[in-house]
Amino acid sequence: MPDFSDSRTLAVRTYGDEGPEVLLLHGGPAAPGSIAPVARELSDRFRVIEPFQRRRGNTPLTVQRHIDDLHSVVKERCRTSLPSLVGHSWGAMLALAYAAQHPGVARCIVLIGCGTFDPLARRQMEAVLAQRTNPRIEARRRRLLLDVKDGDVRLCVLCRLLEPLYTYDVLEGAVDETEEYDKQGHDETWSDMVRLQKRGIYPASFSDISVPVLMVHGDWDPHPGLMTLRTLQTYMPQIEYVELPQCGHYPWREKAARGPFFEVLREWLGQHTT
Numbered sequence: 001m002p003d004f005s006d007s008r009t010l011a012v013r014t015y016g017d018e019g020p021e022v023l024l025l026h027g028g029p030a031a032p033g034s035i036a037p038v039a040r041e042l043s044d045r046f047r048v049i050e051p052f053q054r055r056r057g058n059t060p061l062t063v064q065r066h067i068d069d070l071h072s073v074v075k076e077r078c079r080t081s082l083p084s085l086v087g088h089s090w091g092a093m094l095a096l097a098y099a100a101q102h103p104g105v106a107r108c109i110v111l112i113g114c115g116t117f118d119p120l121a122r123r124q125m126e127a128v129l130a131q132r133t134n135p136r137i138e139a140r141r142r143r144l145l146l147d148v149k150d151g152d153v154r155l156c157v158l159c160r161l162l163e164p165l166y167t168y169d170v171l172e173g174a175v176d177e178t179e180e181y182d183k184q185g186h187d188e189t190w191s192d193m194v195r196l197q198k199r200g201i202y203p204a205s206f207s208d209i210s211v212p213v214l215m216v217h218g219d220w221d222p223h224p225g226l227m228t229l230r231t232l233q234t235y236m237p238q239i240e241y242v243e244l245p246q247c248g249h250y251p252w253r254e255k256a257a258r259g260p261f262f263e264v265l266r267e268w269l270g271q272h273t274t
Helices: 036-042 063-077 090-101 119-132 135-147 151-166 183-198 204-208 225-233 258-273
Strands: 003-006 011-015 021-025 047-051 084-088 109-112 213-218 240-244
Touching: 011 036, 011 063, 021 036, 021 063, 021 090, 036 047, 036 258, 047 063, 063 090, 063 183, 084 090, 084 258, 090 109, 090 183, 090 204, 109 258, 119 151, 119 225, 135 151, 151 183, 213 225, 213 258, 225 240, 240 258
Parallel strands: 021 047, 021 084, 084 109, 109 213, 213 240
Antiparallel strands: 003 011, 011 047
8 A cells, every 4th residue: 555645745655665766747737646556566666656746726837836846756755866757648748847957866757648749749639539539429528518617527527528539448447546636727737838838948958858768658549659759859869669559548557558568667667777
């Protein structure tokens, strides 16, 4: 069982007592707990730290606020060695933003189902999602927007509704373990990320990242993996890419991809943390 406790500003779960340290960053933004299955799987060989990213507050959430929070977790929770950063979706983007601002802190970086860094990639993703959306899903989505007024509840239900658009063939019993949803925090964080991309901050600042980087992407993930890879290669020529067949946005929940995903993740982290 994970140890659940509060750091100075964030809730943090830790898994495992020994081994190289891995900082595991959930997606969303604002989907804490969603990456817990990965933490549990890695805990036999690694000491895994899973921070719950900051929720909305009195001031709008920014990428910089998340970077500062993450740096506090690194300083407070990492014992002796440099941590590896493993991020999923938005968490992958945060890992890169953090490593670019704090070079020399991360040992290596793994990007799982990485989010988009330019309008062209986002349009491609939207086109894929539109193609996969059937009339039944669209009717339920429209009804949800009208009937559910609470933004957090609406986001939660919407994620469940749209799950078939993001997953290929889910393992029986594999469920979304997101602890809570924060619609306002999600919107504030993503809006700031898009703003920074428009200003040219990201992905250009990733040229400051010199550590090994691995991108793991499902071939059925609506996020366009190869497009994002080509964008990131411009700034991080050392990036490696592994594409998993029959795999959507959550490799650890896929029948065909779960085994290969963890095999790749364990082997690559082992190579770069020993």
